[in-house]
Amino acid sequence: MKREVAAPATEAHPMDELLRMDRIPHIWCPTCGLGTVVTAFASAVDKLEIPLDDLAVVSGIGCTGRVAGYIKVDSFHTTHGRAIPFATGLHLTNPKLKVVVISGDGDLISIGGNHFIHAARRNVDITVICVNNFIYAMTGGQVAPTTPLRANASTMPYGNFERPFNIPYLAESSGAVYVARWTALHVRRLTKAIAEALQKPGFSVVEVISPCSTLYSRRNRIGTGLDLMKFYHDNCEIKHGADTRELDIGFQEEITVGKFIDTERPTYVESMNTWYAEVFGDQYEPYEGSAK
Amino acid sequence: MTADPKGVLTGEHYLDGDHAAAEGALAAGCRFFAGYPITPSTEVAERIAARFPRVGGVFVQMEDELGSMAAILGGAWAGAKSMTVTSGPGFSLMMENLGLGVMMEVPTVLVNVQRGGPSTGLPTLPGQADIMQARWGSHGDYEIIAVSPSSPQEAFDHTIMAFNFAEKYRVPTMVMMDECVGHMTEKVVIPEAEEIEIVPRKMYDGPKTEYLPYEPDEDMVPWMVRAGDGYRFHTTGLTHDEKGYPVMNSKCQEKCVHRLVDKIRSRIDEIVVLEEDGVEGADVVVVSYGITSRVTVPAVERARKDGINVGSLRLVTIWPFPENRIRELSRKIKTFIVPEINYGQLCYEVERCAAGNAETVLVPHGGGWVHDPGDIYDAIKKGAK
Incomplete structure (x- = not known):
């Protein structure tokens, strides 16, 4: 039987083209889910053969906020919560760009929550990958708008009593046209979801439940990142098309994953072009970008 | 270079300062506007909303001023001349991403039609109390450029001037009007497009592999590129090196921030009017x-x-x-x-x-x-x- 010999270490890694290798090693902790998310994103981009020159990644602040710094496309590391409006400006000026926001739950749903719902309402044609680790990790484990009830956080030292957001429900009710949730364990399905979201015209959201062993799991004494991966394995139920109202996540309770929303609605630019063509007739030149 | 005639409403007009500032932006080539309504600045946004569809621009009314300021930075990076407008409380909210604009060196324009403050103060009446906020309002050390028109004609002229400063020095530039100028109506003469001087963006066109987004030119201002042009650059609000990569130490802070300050401070007499x-x-x-x-x-x-x-x-x-x-x-x-x-x-x-x-x-x-x-x-x- 012929055996494949491992490639020598000097050979290029398949992800070299998409990563800023001069910035590796990254700052993320061992067993953090972010490496998996970046890999899934890279695989999706590779699979779709999106020209890297046409891709832009925008991040906010936090652990996930650092993603933009490692991806070798036009990449923007912005202010806390403002990745979506920054991305909106990029996209509206050049709608041919494929603009992807990769940021955390605190960044997108707390401080950036208003931008999240309004970009969804407008159906701005961008993809949002929201990495949800249930906590503010970079600042040291404070309660997040996604922290499950009863879970401990440094600013909820006796356990969280604030009801968390259910991100797919928020996204759907605000107008997102594609909504999926997977975990860092579901690499193949996550990659597929990111690929689908990237192809979807309009505001698409992929929530990724991701282990934080340094803060969330250690503080809550629920093991290491590996234990969390085992937990996802044993406690995730795939329910495509599930009612998003039923997707709350309890502390160490079952997590429903799947593709929940996949629908069609004119994007912001499409709506603008259709309407202005109706209003101005031949005087209106359909908008395809203003940059010269 | 001179103005793109498409945005220039040549002729004699009877305009208030807000409308004149909007026309100034159009004449300067502004094609992306993100803003949020606030008295007494709203008419600038209204005029742009009415004018943009037929000149190939995009107007978007954002959910707040935080988003407005962030959006115009994104618009500028994609290659547009971009602008927002606000007053008092909105100006305070814009300070966050004004700092990002300073750090990323984004050419963009922020019009503040000043009203009485503090807080909501006097929404419909004039003030000039945001002058120090314009200079120091965002945290950290930086230098900024601001102009202050005194008539609708100047609201037009100085808005163009602000766009030119923004491009030349790659710094967010402010037009510090006030309610009086914003709402007074006077004759405004808009010249022919070829009579309007426009400073073009300092675009890099060298080899893609050699581009360093924050390598300063002799005038201390780095060359800019657009998202989507294949440079695959990185930019951040963090202290960064010439590659645009974050570097967390005082040596890099000194190099990065000193230049942001010096590119303006060492050329004050060249800027001052x-x-x-x-x-x-x-x-x-x-x-x-x-x-x-x-x-x-x-x-x-x-x-x-x-x-x-x-x-x-x-x-x-x-x-x-x-x-x-x-x-x-x-x-x-x-x-x-x-x-x-x-x-x-x-x-x-x-x-x-x-x-x-x-x-x-x-x-x-x-x-x-x-x-x-x-x-x-x-x-x-x-x-x-």
């Missing part, structure tokens, strides 16, 4: 800006009729502050009179540069209206003694 009237040989000089410079005119005329040797120095650019000119004058004159619609902001800059060589007298006004020229006249008379 002043209007002087009878300043040479004067005993008293009135230093004013915006609407207050117009209120100053009758006060100066009256004092001159009394035989007082008074000059008028009007700041067209208020930031960076014209340090050298004030220092120079302070050695020749007796008193600076500084009327402003606040309880003392720019007068402290005058006092700093006068450094005891000449006296500095503030003529304050709390806001809600402009000065009575008599108050400025009284200060001139007293200052001449």
